[in-house]
Amino acid sequence: MTDAPSEDDTIETARGAPNARADNAPLKLEEFLPYRLNVVASLVSQALSRVYAKRYGIGVPEWRVLVTLGQYGMMTGKAIGSHSHMHKTKVSRAVALLEKRKLLARRPNRADLREAFLTLTPTGRTMYDDLAPIALDFADRLSQVMDPRDRAVFERAIDRLIERADRLAVDFAKGDRAG
DSSP states (O other), rough: OOOSSOOHHHHHHHTTOOOOOHOSSSGGGGGGGGHHHHHHHHHHHHHHHHHHHHHHHOOHHHHHHHHHHHHHHEEEEHHHHHHHHHHHHHHHHHHHHHHTTTSSEEEEEEOTTTTTEEEOOOOHHHHHHHHHHHHHHHHHHHTTTTTTHHHHHHHHHHHHHHHHHHHHHHHHTTOOOOO
């Protein structure tokens, strides 16, 4: 006899029904904080992206570049990637698409010709100004599920998780797993 799960066990687990193996697993994905944070981020991003994709025909990377430039005015692609936690390839593609649609302008950096300063065009600024209140309303509607007294605690918890994740990323990059 073998302890391997039967096909029925596998099918039931895939449907979400509990089984003894799943109950005794040391790591349960649906209880794992990094996974749960990813699920929240993914669902929120999907919901919000439906708004700006339908209205403006842009995707998540373009939205992040547009909003970052709307907030800061002028930045390099590298700075946008760092600020928005996007890989340089995604930033580059988003910038190219926004430039093609005449939503942003590129000005060479005379001190370093490998990079350019990016700014929103008047059309890009109009889109940002139109999009900002919609995004803020979405965020307000999303947070309405929380008791107002819990919002400050939630914001502090998010800030601390971001700081800790950043520190852990640095520590793991250096090979220090003790953290």
